[in-house]
Amino acid sequence: MTDAGLLKAAAAGSHAAFAEIASRHYQPVYRLAWRMTNGAADAEDMAQEAFVKLWKNPSQVREAGALKGWLMRVAANAVIDRSRKPRSGALDDAPEVEDPQARPDAPLDRAQAARLVDARIAALPERQRLALSLVYFEGLNNIEAAAVLEVSVDALESLLARARRGLKDSLSAEWRELLGGLAETGQ
């Protein structure tokens, strides 16, 4: 059944139809929330928030074809709202992603490289991180990503360009080494 049919059935109160929607779209929405929360434990809550909002009123999704983008936008907004709320303690403000200590004399192994890249992505401004996640991790094209961010395609490309530059600058010391894997695989 198409997303449109599932949405219609969910609007009529079908839990089975909603479970099918969730099974189709939960993973990308969760991954986006995880990336946006820098791997925080409440990424699941943020993803849930999007699905609960959908369940409460499925007819608010005007175009069933844009359901995935709609869910991602709601999850991203939930994360952004969360980040703007005053936190209970200073510890909460600490980045969730571990930033590995720089070890200039030792080559990075795969796990260290992953932690380093995660940490640098986490350090990017919110909207740049969101643009990067949508395009590079979730494979949305620029038009779809712009719709999720509710900006023009030009604005999205500008965000992506700044994100790429920011990432490269923050990883300038390791950039060549990280690209080493690329050279080995001949890409």
Added chain:
Amino acid sequence: MEHVNNRSEDRETRAVLALASTPDIPGAAMDRLMARIAAEPQAAKVVAFTTRPARKAGFWRFATAVPLAASLALGVWLGANGKMDFIMPSAITGGVALNDDGEVDDLGGVGDAYAEAGTT
């Protein structure tokens, strides 16, 4: 040139981001989601108001214009024929208004002033 730079920057970024962690979906996350969904009531169905069908413009829609038009026509006819001149001030219906060449004896107060001064 900038386009080429963007493409190479894009390719390099993609390669570096491929090294980033990929989160595993927490076990039973879907079960927790569906349990929450089961506990959440759906919003009340919103029934949109249906707009009242537009009324067909019938002949009687213009009924009020008929007496107005008749009144206007009557006024024009009476005015043209001078039937109601007796109720009009002489300044409107008298010789001055009609631009008569003959002697005007109806200049009101102005005529009286001239007469007293013996200027007529």
